[in-house]
Amino acid sequence: MNTFLFAISIFASIIWLIVLVLPWRPWLNGETLEPEPLGDCDLSELTVLIPARNESEVIVSTLQGLVSQGSGLKIVLVDDGSDDGTANLARQVEGIDLTIMTSQSLPEGWSGKLWALEQGASAVKTPWILLLDADITLAPGIIAALLAKAKSDNRQLVSIMASLRMESFWEQLLMPAFIYFFKLLYPFRLVNSDFPYVAASAGGCILLETRLIAEIGGFASIRGAIIDDCTLAKKIKGKGHRIWLGQSHAVVSSRQYDGLQPIWDMVARCAFTQLHYSIWLLGLCTVLLLALFVAPVLGIIGGEGSAWVWSLVAYLAMMVAYWPTLHYYRRPSAWALSLPMIGAFYLAMVWTSAWRYWRGIRSQWKNRVYSSQE
Secondary structure: OHHHHHHHHHHHHHHHHHHHHOOOOOOOOOOEOOOOOOOOOEOOOEEEEEEEOOOOOOHHHHHHHHHOOOEOOEEEEEEOOOOOOHHHHHHOOOOOEEEEEEOOOOOOOOOHHHHHHHHHHOOOOOOEEEEEOOOEEEOOOHHHHHHHHHHHOOOOEEEEEEEOOOOOHHHHHHHHHHHHHHHHHOOHHHHOOOOOOOOOOOOOEEEEEOHHHHHOOOHHHHOOOOOHHHHHHHHHHHOOOOEEEEEEEEEEEOOOOOOHHHHHHHHHOOHHHHOOOOHHHHHHHHHHHHHHHHHHHHHHHHOOOHHHHHHHHHHHHHHHHHHHHHHHOOOOHHHHHHHHHHHHHHHHHHHHHHHHHHOOEEEEEOOEEEEOOO
8 A cells, every 4th residue: 555655656746846837837817907097098099898696686786887887888788588687787787888689599500698799799890809707807907908918918809717715614715716717728838828728718808809709700609518618729720810817806706606516607607618528538537636636645644755755745736736826816825635535526527527427417507508419
């Protein structure tokens, strides 16, 4: 047993140390964007497109966050079959140029969000478009900062990973780690480079040149994508355009996850999609997560001699790699101790996603079920 723990602790230590020294530093927070006081900005060259399905709890704060962004801003909200008064609440927000569209019936093979975006994009006449989720609140000046970033760096797509709500116990425990895992999967520095094989964006807030939508064949070209944000980024980068992905405290998700179950469902709806529905990748993911997150704890508890030492090295390297994310989101450093447990939770969520897929449910969200046969 001690020989096994020694071998696995060596493996885990090597991987975590490699993560720390990789040239693109996926664990750091070098790609950030915050607004600066810019006065009254002319945003007449931009339209905000918001798909909304039963968003009565958040839509008012989202639209109010657009009021102080600048003058000339146009907003198109596509009401995707809401039955909770989302559209009526949106109409009550003053000080915005708002157009509300009612989504047509969802065609076969489309995800609801992408069908809403496809319809809304037809109403956009400005050279820039901001795809904004209905639960995203923007601080004043961030849209101007996004535009400035795109123009000054010659980027055709600029996206921001929203700061997730971190108020309940489960949100505080899990949300920073999920952002951290995303950064490990899609290192922002590689995303933002000309390296063609790594592309990603964060679907809550994506600014892009409107012409690119037609260039990639409209949202119809990705109509069935569950992880639509990264699929869109891959399409656009694949066309030779430059993209940028970063973090910001000025882009905030107000979506509430007060218990473990809604967070579990949120991850499980796309985790197996991330693995391309492959049983082999699922097996590899299982081995890696167990080795990197669970084995170091077992080695510290039950290992002896070198196995104990290397398990401790792996655990400390794991914590060091996680600390910058906790610091950025103003979480106590002690939360880093919980990362092995979070890794185990995430593995269970991945298996939940796979199990649902094998039962015929590819994804489930907003009272819509997407069959694994589609």
